Amino acid sequence: MSSALVNVPARARRGEVIEIKALVSHAMETGYRRTQLGAAIPRDIITRFACTYNGTEIFRAELHPAIAANPFFAFSTVATESGTIAFHWSGDNGFSVAASAAITVA
């Protein structure tokens, strides 16, 4: 099944800009491919990725078939307070995967 891998620094100084990386396993079937018998393979992609910091959205992406399989995103945020950074991927055929990481801000 799908699994997510996220990378958030465990500790940061208040006000520091930290880098966050997130990866989820997914084939990202484009909908433009055909089987060897010529039948169209239906689209099955992740369409949305969002990251929240203690419940407030800090980053969001809308995905199209041009995103490679196993979507990877690297982005940044300002470490404001200790808490949880949560990730959510959703897409075609009811795809929904969540992950989270704790951060301590001193």
Add this chain to the structure above:
Amino acid sequence: MERRASRREFLLTAGAAAAGVGLGSLAAVGPARATPAEMQEAIRRVVGSARVNTGKVKLELPPLSENGNAVPLAVSVESPMTEADHVRAIHVFTEKNPQPDAVSFHLGPRSGRASVATRIRLADTQTVIAVCELSDGSFWSGRADVVVTLAACLEDG
């Protein structure tokens, strides 16, 4: 002389016919490709009637990509990322993929830095354009040309 001429004619005709068949079947089974004009339309849908300025956006892709199935893409924008002056969104468009929209990122002052990375598919050697929307409502763009030797797989499953 006459025989050689006819042989040459035959080869020319056969070659042309084979090329014709090849092109014909390619056109028949080839997936729909977006065109630079369609990319401009897709950009228009995002920016509306606003003017798209050149600059501020740094789009980084390898100039030569061996595998179009996963091409690293990094985009950054010169911006202080404050409440008053920040990047709201970055949209990435491709010229020759089956559809011009590739991905849209939404950022804000809490991003700290306007810098994002991902991996995209490229169906052909082409130009990729990133358009960013600033908090003052202006749009800026940056571009990168990529030569793709192995296109992202579009035909076989």
